[in-house]
Amino acid sequence: LSDGVRGAMSAEQEPLLMAADEETGGLEEEQEAEIAFALQTGEEGLSEAEAAARLERYGPNVLEEKKRNEVLVFLSFFTGPMPVMIWLATVVVALEGDWDDLGVLLTLQVINGVVGYLEEKSAGDAIEALKQSLAPRATAKRGGEFRTLEAKYLVPGDLVNLKLGDIVPADCRLKAGKPLEVDQAALTGESLPVTRGEGETTYMGSVVRRGELEAIVVFTGRRTFFGRAAEMVSRAASDQQGRFAKIMFQNTTVLFLLSVSLCAVIFVEVYRSGLDLLESLSTVVVILVSAIPIAMQIVSTTVMAVGGRTLAEKKAILARLSAIEELAGMDVLCSDKTGTLTQNKLQLFEPVIIDESISANELVFLAALAAKRHAQGADAIDTVLAASVADDDRPRLAEYDELEFTPFDPVLKRTEARVQGPDGRELRVTKGATKVVLEMCADKHRVAEAVLGANEALAKRGFRSLGVAVARGGAAAPWTFCGVLSLFDPPRIDTKQTLEQAREMGVTVKMITGDQTAIAVETSRSISLATSPVIADARQFAAADKTSASAATALVERVDGFAEVYPEHKYRIVELLQTAPDAEHVVGMTGDGVNDAPALKKANIGIAVEGATDAARAASDIVLTEPGLSVIIDAIRTSRCIFARVRNYVVYRIACTLQLVLFFFLACLLFRPRTYYCFDDRASDSIAGSRFADCDYDALDDDDDDAGHDYFDRGSHYPYYYDSARYSFCIPVLGIVIITILNDGCMLTIARDNVAPAASRR
Numbered sequence: 211l212s213d214g215v216r217g218a219m220s221a222e223q224e225p226l227l228m229a230a231d232e233e234t235g236g237l238e239e240e241q242e243a244e245i246a247f248a249l250q251t252g253e254e255g256l257s258e259a260e261a262a263a264r265l266e267r268y269g270p271n272v273l274e275e276k277k278r279n280e281v282l283v284f285l286s287f288f289t290g291p292m293p294v295m296i297w298l299a300t301v302v303v304a305l306e307g308d309w310d311d312l313g314v315l316l317t318l319q320v321i322n323g324v325v326g327y328l329e330e331k332s333a334g335d336a337i338e339a340l341k342q343s344l345a346p347r348a349t350a351k352r353g354g355e356f357r358t359l360e361a362k363y364l365v366p367g368d369l370v371n372l373k374l375g376d377i378v379p380a381d382c383r384l385k386a387g388k389p390l391e392v393d394q395a396a397l398t399g400e401s402l403p404v405t406r407g408e409g410e411t412t413y414m415g416s417v418v419r420r421g422e423l424e425a426i427v428v429f430t431g432r433r434t435f436f437g438r439a440a441e442m443v444s445r446a447a448s449d450q451q452g453r454f455a456k457i458m459f460q461n462t463t464v465l466f467l468l469s470v471s472l473c474a475v476i477f478v479e480v481y482r483s484g485l486d487l488l489e490s491l492s493t494v495v496v497i498l499v500s501a502i503p504i505a506m507q508i509v510s511t512t513v514m515a516v517g518g519r520t521l522a523e524k525k526a527i528l529a530r531l532s533a534i535e536e537l538a539g540m541d542v543l544c545s546d547k548t549g550t551l552t553q554n555k556l557q558l559f560e561p562v563i564i565d566e567s568i569s570a571n572e573l574v575f576l577a578a579l580a581a582k583r584h585a586q587g588a589d590a591i592d593t594v595l596a597a598s599v600a601d602d603d604r605p606r607l608a609e610y611d612e613l614e615f616t617p618f619d620p621v622l623k624r625t626e627a628r629v630q631g632p633d634g635r636e637l638r639v640t641k642g643a644t645k646v647v648l649e650m651c652a653d654k655h656r657v658a659e660a661v662l663g664a665n666e667a668l669a670k671r672g673f674r675s676l677g678v679a680v681a682r683g684g685a686a687a688p689w690t691f692c693g694v695l696s697l698f699d700p701p702r703i704d705t706k707q708t709l710e711q712a713r714e715m716g717v718t719v720k721m722i723t724g725d726q727t728a729i730a731v732e733t734s735r736s737i738s739l740a741t742s743p744v745i746a747d748a749r750q751f752a753a754a755d756k757t758s759a760s761a762a763t764a765l766v767e768r769v770d771g772f773a774e775v776y777p778e779h780k781y782r783i784v785e786l787l788q789t790a791p792d793a794e795h796v797v798g799m800t801g802d803g804v805n806d807a808p809a810l811k812k813a814n815i816g817i818a819v820e821g822a823t824d825a826a827r828a829a830s831d832i833v834l835t836e837p838g839l840s841v842i843i844d845a846i847r848t849s850r851c852i853f854a855r856v857r858n859y860v861v862y863r864i865a866c867t868l869q870l871v872l873f874f875f876l877a878c879l880l881f882r883p884r885t886y887y888c889f890d891d892r893a894s895d896s897i898a899g900s901r902f903a904d905c906d907y908d909a910l911d912d913d914d915d916d917a918g919h920d921y922f923d924r925g926s927h928y929p930y931y932y933d934s935a936r937y938s939f940c941i942p943v944l945g946i947v948i949i950t951i952l953n954d955g956c957m958l959t960i961a962r963d964n965v966a967p968a969a970s971r972r
Contacts, residue, residue: 248367271363271379287324294466302492350370368426473497525836544800545800560696568693640678640689641678648661672698706738777809780799799815800842806822807826811829
């Protein structure tokens with residue numbers, strides 16, 4: 211880092227990429243052979259015939275997506291314990307020819323299925339978003355001529371031209387020439403552009419910020435760094451099922467088994483009482499329908515939808531409603547550093563003055579003279595320097611005319627400006643890598659100890675150091691070292707307080723970043739991530755994971771954060787936390803780039819922070835529209851209130867179901883129709899009596915056609931007696947459904963009550 215603001219980071223992190231590759235299979239012999247084969251391309255590029263042959267062999271340069279059958283997905287919502295119960299009732303009602311009840315049951319079934327399908331569909335397609343992130347076109351050399359073609363037709367071995375502003379269309383190995391500056395923040399999380407030169411690889415999806423160079427495509431499609439991230443997103447999506455869905459499935463399964471068991475006993479009892487097979491089955495179906503928690507899914511969805519609007523007002527947009535339960539139960543939050551814990555804006559800190567004749571403000575002013583003054587084309591460092599000039603010095607800055615400007619060069623590692631002051635005198639100012647600037651200065655031997663000491667101290671703290679020197683006079687004037695500027699991405703103002711609130715709510719926050727370990731350590735200290743923050747790097751994690759899963763799990767649970775990690779590491783860290791044998795944490799993950807997408811999808815609750823890429827948003831369950839960690843903590847508090855309402859309703863509904871089933875179960879065992887009605891005692895060829903009244907035929911006025919029960923019906927020979935128990939349970943399906951819906955409709959009011967959030971996830 212001390213050797214340059216821009217170039218050194220990439221040099222340090224290159225071995226980490228190799229470690230990440232080794233962890234997931236690495237650059238195996240087959241891949242090495244493919245790279246060697248691709249690099250055999252000559253200066254004329256591939257011929258059209260060879261390109262076509264390779265396209266046939268390797269396939270198009272796109273991310274493969276496993277197509278799902280939407281019809282089958284839709285039909286899957288009509289299976290499971292609850293739908294099976296409704297289907298069973300529907301079949302019996304259809305056999306009886308009760309078309310009104312049949313219509314009611316089918317309507318409920320369709321509503322439940324459609325609601326579930328639409329919720330699933332609204333979650334978004336992460337793979338599709340990743341596909342859309344691909345560069346649509348590329349400049350490739352075919353048959354000795356450069357031509358523009360769709361990026362999906364690129365093949366390994368294609369000779370491509372990369373220039374300022376281009377999105378790298380595939381993983382490419384750079385050829386000889388002036389190094390490029392490449393922005394790969396969306397892939398690796400590095401906050402500044404990195405330098406890539408001859409023999410180094412640029413990855414699909416990164417952006418060329420400076421320079422122009424030819425390169426050879428070595429990997430395309432799913433075999434690229436970008437493609438591996440997409441495959442992990444797909445794998446995580448296929449493994450994922452919400453905890454709320456699991457709980458609902460378990461509840462309905464238990465209710466189904468209990469209801470069927472009790473209804474089997476009821477069926478035997480009513481059949482023995484005198485009903486025929488179809489009548490007995492009809493009676494049992496009525497009870498079974500009353501036991502089905504028909505509106506549980508609808509009510510739960512409605513309550514969460516109302517809560518979702520509340521979360522939206524708090525700048526947290528839900529991608530799927532069941533994410534509320536996951537957020538409420540979250541006990542570990544793996545947070546990205548840049549933009550979430552920090553401001554994602556470089557700031558100048560207290561400069562180190564070497565030339566005592568100048569002040570701190572003067573040092574910043576001189577550095578600003580050596581920066582690109584126009585906003586267009588200015589990099590992050592030039593922008594912050596221009597903004598940091600003291601208000602009193604801003605008029606002076608405009609008085610200096612820029613005669614010549616040398617932009618940052620990855621080889622020289624510095625910028626230089628020749629300017630003319632208002633008095634007509636010229637001076638030259640340079641800023642850049644501290645050691646490089648020091649070597650230029652005439653007083654380097656005198657100030658070397660102080661400069662290198664300050665530079666090393668800043669590097670250990672993760673600060674980006676910038677040396678500044680000035681030469682007053684003509685081209686032969688000697689350089690004088692002025693001082694060292696330090697830049698750092700400061701914590702957000704509310705981060706420390708928010709972390710304290712998270713701990714009070716039982717949520718442990720772990721920082722996971724692609725930045726250097728020194729930067730991560732300094733950030734963790736400044737935000738009080740823990741009493742004594744412990745930060746591990748990718749090498750330590752890879753070594754522990756190679757030893758055993760238990761060793762890696764122990765490391766993940768023990769440390770407070772990870773630095774210099776890649777997508778494979780983030781994915782694995784989340785996976786280990788979820789499967790920890792003693793805890794099985796509910797893990798949340800924040801992120802903003804393509805590199806975060808696999809872990810976002812794998813986590814129980816993926817959170818795309820404000821300004822996230824399309825790929826990160828599509829892989830997430832919640833999308834934040836406001837920066838900072840405080841939004842997440844506020845969302846956790848709100849989600850716990852929402853889930854408390856859903857939980858209260860589910861408990862209530864299960865209790866109602868048990869009440870109905872047990873009532874009818876006990877009634878069938880204890881209640882005997884012959885005890886309460888007159889019946890035809892065929893053995894004695896007489897009418898047996900009732901405990902409430904005698905069965906005297908003459909007690910009834912023969913002219914009273916309304917007396918008795920359905921005496922015109924074939925099941926009743928005379929108004930006073932019954933030959934079966936067919937009227938013992940005269941409860942229509944429609945009546946039961948209406949009662950249940952009205953009851954559950956009243957319960958919807960719990961969507962807006964005054965529940966208090968739980969102090970923890972338990």
